[in-house]
Structure formats: C-alpha cells, structure tokens
Amino acid sequence: MTFEIRDIHKSFAGTEVLKGVSLSLEKGEFIALLGPSGSGKTTLLNIVAGLAHADSGSLVFDGEDITRQPAGQRHFGMVFQSYALFRHMTVAQNIGFGLKVMKGGPSRAEIDRRVAELLEMIELPGLADRFPAQLSGGQRQRVAMARALAIRPRLLLMDEPFSALDAQVRVSLRSEVRALQRRAGVGAIMVTHDRAEADALADRIAIMDQGRIVTIETPEQVA
Amino acid sequence: MARILLILLATLFLALMVVLPVVAIFHRAFAEGWGTYLASILDPETLAAIRLTVIAALIVLPLNIVFGVASAWVIARYRFPGRRALLVLVELPFAVSPIVAGLCFLLIYGAYGPVGAALEPFGVQLMFNLTGIVLVSLFVTCPFVMREILPVLMVTGEDEEKAALTLGANGWQIFRHVVLPNISWGLAYGTVLTMARAMGEFGAVSVVSGAIRGQTMTLPLQIELLYNDYNATGAFAAATVLTGLALVTLALRGLLERFGPRRAH
Numbered sequence: 474m475t476f477e478i479r480d481i482h483k484s485f486a487g488t489e490v491l492k493g494v495s496l497s498l499e500k501g502e503f504i505a506l507l508g509p510s511g512s513g514k515t516t517l518l519n520i521v522a523g524l525a526h527a528d529s530g531s532l533v534f535d536g537e538d539i540t541r542q543p544a545g546q547r548h549f550g551m552v553f554q555s556y557a558l559f560r561h562m563t564v565a566q567n568i569g570f571g572l573k574v575m576k577g578g579p580s581r582a583e584i585d586r587r588v589a590e591l592l593e594m595i596e597l598p599g600l601a602d603r604f605p606a607q608l609s610g611g612q613r614q615r616v617a618m619a620r621a622l623a624i625r626p627r628l629l630l631m632d633e634p635f636s637a638l639d640a641q642v643r644v645s646l647r648s649e650v651r652a653l654q655r656r657a658g659v660g661a662i663m664v665t666h667d668r669a670e671a672d673a674l675a676d677r678i679a680i681m682d683q684g685r686i687v688t689i690e691t692p693e694q695v696a
Numbered sequence: 697m698a699r700i701l702l703i704l705l706a707t708l709f710l711a712l713m714v715v716l717p718v719v720a721i722f723h724r725a726f727a728e729g730w731g732t733y734l735a736s737i738l739d740p741e742t743l744a745a746i747r748l749t750v751i752a753a754l755i756v757l758p759l760n761i762v763f764g765v766a767s768a769w770v771i772a773r774y775r776f777p778g779r780r781a782l783l784v785l786v787e788l789p790f791a792v793s794p795i796v797a798g799l800c801f802l803l804i805y806g807a808y809g810p811v812g813a814a815l816e817p818f819g820v821q822l823m824f825n826l827t828g829i830v831l832v833s834l835f836v837t838c839p840f841v842m843r844e845i846l847p848v849l850m851v852t853g854e855d856e857e858k859a860a861l862t863l864g865a866n867g868w869q870i871f872r873h874v875v876l877p878n879i880s881w882g883l884a885y886g887t888v889l890t891m892a893r894a895m896g897e898f899g900a901v902s903v904v905s906g907a908i909r910g911q912t913m914t915l916p917l918q919i920e921l922l923y924n925d926y927n928a929t930g931a932f933a934a935a936t937v938l939t940g941l942a943l944v945t946l947a948l949r950g951l952l953e954r955f956g957p958r959r960a961h
Contacts, residue, residue, distance in 0.1 A: 524858055545864040561877040571863035624863060657737070679931035 476628060476660060481530035483516055490516050492684040493530070498628075503654060503661045505671035508681035514664045515632055517681075521662060522630050523547050532626065542568055550621030550659075552631040556613045558605040564616050565601040568592070571624035591619040594653065611642040618650060622657050629654060629661040636669060647673045721939055725932035744910045745918035746937060752826060752914065753894040756833045760890050764841025769875075772849035787843075789836050798903025801832050818847035824906030829914060832900040837890045844877045844886035852878050883907065885952050892945040896938060 476498040483491040490513045498504055506514040519525040521532065531540040539547055558567050568591050569584045579587065592598045595615040600626030605613055615635060621629060634650065635643045651674050654661050665671050671678045672692040679686045726733050736742065771783055789797065805822040806812045812822055822828055856878070860870045876883075898916040905912045913921060915938050922931035 522862055524861070524894075544861045545866065547862075547865070549862060551859065551862040553855050553859060555853075555855050557859040559856055559860070559874055560852075561874075570860065570865070574860075574863065574865040574869045574873070620859075620863070630862075 477533040478517070478521065479531045479533065481517065481520060481527045481532075483513075483520065483525070483527050483632065490684050491520075491527070494684070494686055495530075495688075496679055496686060498660050498662065501655075501660055503651070503663070503674060503676045505675035505678045506647075506662060506664045506681055507666065507668065507671045507678050509666060511683075512681040513684040514681045518630055518632055518662060518664050520547055521628075522551050547628075548624065548626055549628045550624060550626030552614075552617045552621050552629070553632045554633040554636055556605075556614060556617040556637070558613060558620070560605050563602050563604060564597070564608070565592070567605070567616055568619045568623050572691065575624070576638055587623060587669055591623055594622075594656070595619045595649075609642075611640045611646055614638060614646060615649070618653055622653065622659075625657075626659055629657070629659050631661065631663040633664055633666070635665075635667075643670075644673075650674065712862050718939060721932055721935050724938045728929050732929055733933050733936075735928040736927075737937065739930065741910045741913065742918055742922075742930065742934050745760065745913045745915045745934070748826070748829070748911075748913065749895050749915040752829045752833055753891055755826075755830050756837060756894045757887060757890060759830075759834060760837055760841050761887060762896075763838065763880070764886060765845060765883070768842045768845040768849055772846055773854060789838050791827045793801065794832075794836055794897060794899030795903060797835050798832050798900035801828070801835065801900070801904055821896075822903050822907070825912060828902050828904035828906075829912070832904050833897055836897055836900050837893045840889040840893065841883065841886035844882040844889070848879050848882045881952060885949065888945055888948045888952065892942060895941055 477486060478494060478496040481494045482489065490511075494513070496504070506517060508514050516525060520527050523542065527540065530539055530678055532539050533539070534547075559570065562570065565585075565588050569588045572578050572584045572587060578584075588601070589598070592601055597612060600608065600612065605616070608616065614637075618634075631650075637647060638646065647670065663671075663674060673690060675692055678690045678692055680688050680690065725736075767782070767786060771779060771786075802823055803809050804811050805828070806822070807816055807821070815822065821862045822831065856874050857870050860874045867871070896916060897914075898920070901914055902917055902920075905917060906912065907913060907917060907921070909921070915934060919931050919938065922928075922934060
C-alpha cells in the first residue's frame with residue numbers, strides 16, 4: 474500500500490507555488506513536509522486532500538489514479554491548523570460526523586461505539602457532551618485527531634497540527650499523536666515549519682523550499 | 697444632575713415621539729367601543745386587505761430567504777470580478793426611496809414597459825395585482841436576510857465546511873449540518889425584519905398595486921383609503937392590526953437578540 478505524488482505543478486495568479494513535486498509514501502509511514510512559509514507545503518497538502526487541484530501531475534494511491542477524485546471520496550482524514558471543529562456540535566457529534574454522513578454507513582449504535590472507543594483512545598472519555606468552545610487547545614487538537622481517524626482513513630493529513638498550542642502542551646502531544654497514528658496503522662503527511670516537531674514525529678522529512686522538495690532526510694536522533 | 701436631566705430629556709423624547717403615537721392608535725381605534733372596533737376589523741374590505749398582506753408576505757419570505765442565503769454565500773465564499781459591485785448593489789434598495797422603486801418597476805414590468813409589453817400578448821400581467829405587490833416587496837426587502845447572514849459567514853470562515861468535505865459530506869449535508877446551524881440566528885433575525893417590512897411597505901406597493909378595493913389593497917393602503925374616506929375609526933382599527941404585527945415582530949426580535957447563542961469562539 475503506497476501513495477505517490479507525481480510531478481505536481483500549481484500556480485496562483487501567475488506565480489508558480491509548486492514546481493514539480495514528487496514524493497512517495499510507504500504503508501504506515503509518517504512524512505513531515507518541512508519548510509518556511511511560502512514554500513508550498515500547505516498547497517501541496519490541500520492538493521493531496523482534494524481541497525485544491527493541481528495544474529498538472531498526478532496522485533496515485535495503491536495504483537489507482539485519484540488526481541480527479543473529489544475530496545469526500547478519497548477517504549483521507551485531515552487535521553486542520555485551526556482544527557475546524559464544528560462549533561455547534563458536541564465532541565461526540567464532531568467525532569461521529571464522518572460516519573453519520575457516510576453512504577450506507579454504520580448504524581447509530583455502531584457510531585456511538587466507535588465514538589466511545591475514540592474518546593477512550595484520546596483519553597477524553599468524560600467530555601463527549603462538551604462543545605468545542607468549552608475545551609482547551611490541547612483537547613481540541615485531540616478531538617480533531619479523533620474526528621479524522623473515526624472514518625478509518627487511508628491516509629492522515631495534518632496541517633501544522635500543533636501551531637495553535639503553547640510550547641508545553643505541544644511537546645507532550647507529539648508522542649500522543651505519533652502513538653495514535655501508529656495504532657491506526659495509517660500513513661501520515663504532516664505540514665510543519667518546526668524542525669524539532671518533524672524530528673520527533675516523522676519517519677522521513679521532506680524539506681521544501683520555493684515550491685520544490687529540496688532533500689528528503691531521516692530525522693536527527695534526539696537524545 | 698446633568699445625568700438626570702439627560703435621562704429625563706431622552707424619556708420625554710421617546711414618550712412624545714414613539715409611545716404616545718402608538719398609544720393614540722389604540723385609543724382612537726377603541727374610542728367608539730369594542731363593537732365598532734370589531735365591526736371595522738371584520739369589514740370585508742379590511743379583511744381582504746389583511747389577507748392579501750399576509751399572502752404577499754408569505755410569498756416574499758421564502759424567496760427572500762433563498763436568494764438572501766445564496767447571495768450571501770456567493771459573496772462570502774467566492775472571489776470573482778464584480779463581487780464588490782454585487783455587495784453594493786444588494787444594498788441599493790436601502791438607498792432608493794420606495795416610491796421611486798415602485799415607479800421603476802412600473803416602467804419595466806408595466807403594460808408599456810419592455811418586459812410587460814413582451815408578456816402582454818400571452819395574457820400575463822405583472823403589475824396592479826398580487827405579482828406586482830410581491831415583486832416590489834421583494835425589491836425593498838432584498839437586503840435584510842443577506843445582510844444578517846453575510847457577516848456570520850465571513851467570521852466563521854470555511855474551515856468547518858472543508859473539514860466536512862474531507863469527511864465525506866455532500867453539499868446538502870454540509871449546508872444542513874454545518875452551515876445552517878451557524879447562520880440560523882442571523883437567518884431568523886433577517887426573516888423577522890423581512891416580514892415586518894414586507895407587511896408594512898406602503899410607498900412601492902402603492903404605485904404598483906392599482907388600488908382596487910377589496911382586491912389589490914394591502915393593509916397599509918387600506919388604512920390610508922379609510923382615513924381619506926373620513927372613516928377614522930376604521931383606519932385606526934386597521935392600524936391596530938398592523939401595529940400589533942409590528943409589536944410581535946419587535947418582541948421576536950428582542951427574544952432573538954436575548955437568546956441567540958453566543959456559544960461560538
């Protein structure tokens with residue numbers, strides 16, 4: 474099971490923000506896209522998610538060309554920088570949303586069970602009926618993670634998932650996110666501009682600059 | 697001391713300019729007793745006017761909601777040439793005097809206007825009937841719903857919609873479960889304002905209604921007619937109905953402002 478990004482080009486208003494990006498992801502692998510703002514990493518993530526479309530190039534998942542597949546059919550879980558939790562839904566409703574809107578999806582009882590299981594996994598079992606506004610930043614981040622994992626995605630996408638958190642929470646959440654991803658057995662692409670974050674989480678780090686992947690490294694060993 | 701003086705001044709002003717006239721309406725309407733009041737309200741022409749006003753408002757309301765939500769959506773979520781112009785254009789009905797608006801409609805959709813003349817051979821008449829009343833009411837109320845929703849859509853941003861999209865929701869599900877709950881209070885508020893304006897509109901409607909007694913008279917027009925007929929009791933009785941509707945609207949508005957959730961953020 475692999476995911477391949479092949480020679481993606483993208484321009485906005487005459488400015489080329491992606492100049493032929495290729496990358497491949499092994500099963501269960503965690504890749505960090507590291508680079509300064511404006512390097513094109515978020516655009517690349519949006520194209521992978523199906524929220525933006527490449528001018529040329531293709532995306533291939535398990536041999537299937539998904540370049541033109543709508544976002545909803547890709548079955549990729551996405552964690553947004555702002556978390557984008559549904560503000561008028563409870564934590565449980567947020568996590569269960571993807572299952573609820575699924576065509577021929579699970580029954581209500583099954584959804585409840587899955588939601589309870591995920592709440593257990595993110596260690597917030599008592600907060601099912603809270604609203605996002607009543608949660609701390611770290612809790613929101615974990616709910617966003619659980620919501621993305623609820624649909625048992627084929628790939629997990631994360632856009633600066635820790636940037637809205639204070640430094641202490643940020644570090645403690647890293648290992649948690651890594652553990653959740655491992656447990657779900659799902660490949661992940663994370664956009665970040667923080668080298669330490671990439672080192673702590675990723676199997677490989679793709680360093681981007683000015684619309685290109687400059688090098689691909691393995692993380693430096695952290696003592 | 698200055699504070700007390702200012703409070704007194706403000707109270708006096710409100711009493712003279714707002715409270716007194718409203719009280720006077722009811723006082724005058726009931727001056728000749730309940731019997732006369734009821735007889736005035738139950739007058740077939742007045743009843744017909746009430747019915748027409750309510751029917752017109754009930755047609756305008758859903759159309760306004762659909763167009764208001766659609767235009768707010770387009771302006772909030774898409775970038776396209778002419779977006780700013782559209783934003784200004786939607787506000788135009790606020791700036792144009794209703795009577796001028798009515799005349800414009802007559803000019804275009806009337807029997808001698810380009811659209812009206814083109815439709816006439818088919819037996820379609822747009823002015824001097826319910827259609828005309830609905831059309832001008834749509835014009836004067838068109839900004840209300842849109843204006844209430846647009847800022848909410850701008851503030852909430854589109855991340856939630858994107859998240860729903862990646863979770864597999866289709867367009868309708870996104871609207872139903874994500875967008876609608878976010879804009880519901882604004883929508884309710886805009887709807888109340890639209891309702892009040894649609895029922896109370898005089899100027900624009902007076903131009904296009906044709907003022908056929910018992911047929912194309914809306915409540916505000918009927919009130920003027922009765923008053924000009926030296927039937928002051930009848931006019932004020934009818935006015936209590938319109939005032940009553942306005943007070944209900946005001947109460948609804950107050951409730952919405954008070955209980956509208958500020959849960960977001």
